[in-house]
Amino acid sequence: MLSNHETFFALDRFAVVGRSQVKPFPLLSYRRLKALGKTVHAIDPSTDRIDGDPAYPDLAALPGPVEGLIIETPKAEVHDWVSAAAALGIRDVWVHQRHETPEALAVAETHGINLRTGSCAVMYLDPGVSVHGLHKLIMKLTGRY
Template sequence: MEKQPSAYESFFDLGSFGVVGRSKVKPFPLLSYRGLKAKGKKVYAIDPSSDSIDGDKAYPSLAALPEPVEGLIVEVPKAETKDWVAAAAEAGIRDVWVHMAHDTPEAVALAKEKGIHLRTGTCAVMYLAPTLSYHGIHKLIMKLTGKY
């Protein structure tokens, strides 16, 4: 019997993504951004505090994107997480990944209310990174403990 992908793994079956950060407060989530690009995905940097990320145009909001995206990775200060989940709902995005330890009970409740498939509790990079890395080791530990 073939193993079915987890909800975390299936997130990356989507074709287009937004990656949200606030680089003036903490480094932009470049590993997720670059990992998606390396997989050949269409990906947009969303950062209200910067015009450019990794040499690419950065957009201040989801509404400013040139086209809708299917998935959203959110790695902003925790106080902003609920607002980004709300923005995702308004934009019609149904698949959102909130970076490990950045979720809040309010953001989780809002996602449930709006019908968003929210992924929390782990790091997206763990699913994007090569195996010989810190994130690859994290991936191995999560697999061994049944949390992958």
């Protein structure tokens, strides 16, 4: 049986949010979702292109609806992105490990958002031998995968 975190990647249409002006855009998540054949949009208010693809300033600017949202922004922005997801009816959101806030958790609970927290999305997306693979092994061994 798949864990709640694993079911996130059964979705087909995603947006990945980053702010490359502050920290590198989450290219590993973005590229891996694309490699899996998913529809993926980059959201980055600080640039208009990510990895050669259009980058959108916010969720409302996307060319179509998404089912899943991965948020890898500075922690101070997470509440606003979860709120924006709630406003658009996005019910599956992933917040990068240790970036969730009490305010973001409250918004998710109020709006029925399945908010995945506590781990890195790449751990679930990277099938190879890497730091993420080691993280995956540790999480499986400790029953937190």
